Each structure stands twice: as C-alpha cells, then as structure tokens.
C-alpha cells in the first residue's frame with residue numbers, strides 16, 4: 001500500500017496531496033474501482049451531487065476496511081441549489097445518498113456569478129459545519145473576487161479552491177493568490193483528461209529521463225507546485241501508477257518547462273468561471 005503525504009488546511013484538517021477523482025465512476029463498477037483505490041492507499045475521494053455517485057462513494061467506503069476517520073470524502077453543492085434553504089437540504093441529501101454522518105470536505109461547485117447566490121450558499125456551508133455535517137468547507141472555480149466577497153460578508157474563508165489546473169492551464173496567478181491567502185489549491189482534470197497531454201514531447205523526454213510514465217511526471221509537477229490533485233482512473237493499475245510519485249523529483253528547469261506549456265486558451269472546455277455557469 002502506498003502512503004500519500006498530507007497537507008494541513010487553514011482550519012486544521014489534513015488532506016492527502018493526491019486523491020481520486022470520480023467523475024463517471026458510478027454504480028457497482030464505480031464502487032469497485034473506488035474500493036480498489038482505497039485499498040491501494042487513496043484516502044481522499046472527490047465526488048459531487050451532480051456526478052450522481054455519492055451513493056457509489058458511500059458504498060465503497062462501507063466495503064473498505066479503512067476506518068472512516070482516516071478517509072477524506074468530498075462532495076459539492078450544485079448551482080441550482082444555492083438558495084440557503086435548498087443548500088441546507090442538499091447537504092443533508094448528499095449525506096443521505098452516501099449513507100454518511102458527515103463529509104470531510106464540501107464545496108460549492110461553481111460560483112455562477114450571474115445568479116449571485118453563492119454568498120447564501122456559503123452561509124449554508126458555514127452553518128452545516130457548525131452542526132457537524134461537514135468538517136471543512138471550500139469552493140470550486142471561484143475567482144479571487146468571489147472569495148473576497150465570501151470573506152467580507154461572512155468572515156469565513158474557504159479551506160480549498162478546486163480549480164481546473166494542468167500543464168496547458170497552469171493558473172499561476174490564481175495559485176499565487178491562494179498561497180497568499182492560505183487557501184489550498186486542488187487541481188481538477190490534473191491530467192487534462194489524458195488527451196493530448198500524455199503525448200506531449202517535452203513531458204515524454206522527462207518521463208524517459210526519470211524512468212516514469214507521463215502521468216507520473218505531470219502529477220509530480222502538481223505536487224511540487226503545492227497543489228492537491230485528484231486524477232480519476234477506473235483502472236487499479238493506473239490508480240497505483242498515479243500515487244507512485246514520491247520517489248523522484250523534478251528540478252527547477254523541468255518544473256519551468258512543464259509550466260511553460262500553458263496557453264491562454266488551454267482550458268479543456270473553455271469554462272471561464274467569470275461567465276460560465278453550471279446548475
């Protein structure tokens with residue numbers, strides 16, 4: 001079993017630096033895949049109300065022999081339930097679906113700024129944390145201006161901001177801002193969904209040099225940036241590959257070469273949180 005290093009959030013909760021993404025891991029096959037990941041050493045499991053797999057994650061937790069307190073289970077509040085009352089009900093529904101007493105991390109999935117309800121959604125997360133339903137509260141896809149508003153209007157800042165982050169979109173400024181505000185950056189689609197990234201020549205050369213796979217080079221880059229990454233894999237072989245990155249390191253030149261692959265239009269689906277909305 002692989003031991004993944006941990007970091008400490010601004011509210012004291014610890015998180016492993018690599019977790020399992022679970023988008024499209026559903027049903028019995030999904031539960032088996034997540035169970036395999038836990039067996040391999042994954043302790044952080046990402047999910048979302050909108051992935052319709054909170055029950056699948058809960059089933060994997062139930063099947064695993066790992067004590068609940070060693071796991072870090074995440075879910076996310078959808079845009080259509082950002083009204084305070086709906087947000088509270090949705091958090092309770094997420095727990096019900098997963099058969100859990102609490103989530104370790106619960107995130108607002110998208111800010112949906114046109115809708116302008118994310119501050120009341122945040123208040124619901126703050127209250128749910130007080131009631132013991134959630135251990136740590138955070139956001140996804142929030143720009144600095146959105147987070148500043150949360151802190152100004154509620155006095156509470158997120159522990160985590162989960163954002164699109166991979167070599168084609170390295171989020172340098174947003175990461176710097178998080179660091180200055182003691183917020184952990186969590187990388188979604190850390191492998192850029194394994195499309196062109198895992199054919200990239202620069203990364204290929206580094207992989208050969210270190211005798212590692214391209215995914216391992218990319219996930220090591222996330223780790224050395226200080227970001228928590230959540231690669232999704234249904235395959236137990238690739239799951240193990242993705243957490244076996246703690247026996248080598250990239251030097252400064254290699255880190256820069258990977259970061260330089262970024263492009264202004266490098267987002268996978270052009271989902272700019274300033275305008276994109278998801279419900």
Ligand SMILES: NC(=O)c1ccc[n+]([C@@H]2O[C@H](COP(=O)([O-])OP(=O)(O)OC[C@H]3O[C@@H](n4cnc5c(N)ncnc54)[C@H](OP(=O)(O)O)[C@@H]3O)[C@@H](O)[C@H]2O)c1
Nearest residue numbers: 021022023140188189190191192193194215231232233234
């Ligand atoms: N907050 C948000 O708005 C948001 C948005 C998107 C995603 N997410 C979260 O982030 C997680 C990760 O992102 P993602 O699923 O979009 O993309 P990803 O993790 O970058 O890539 C997943 C793809 O890479 C393949 N893969 C994984 N490991 C591999 C390896 N070692 N070698 C080759 N291929 C490999 C997987 O296939 P196999 O399964 O066949 O291995 C899958 O097709 C999601 O699952 C979800 O939990 C959050």
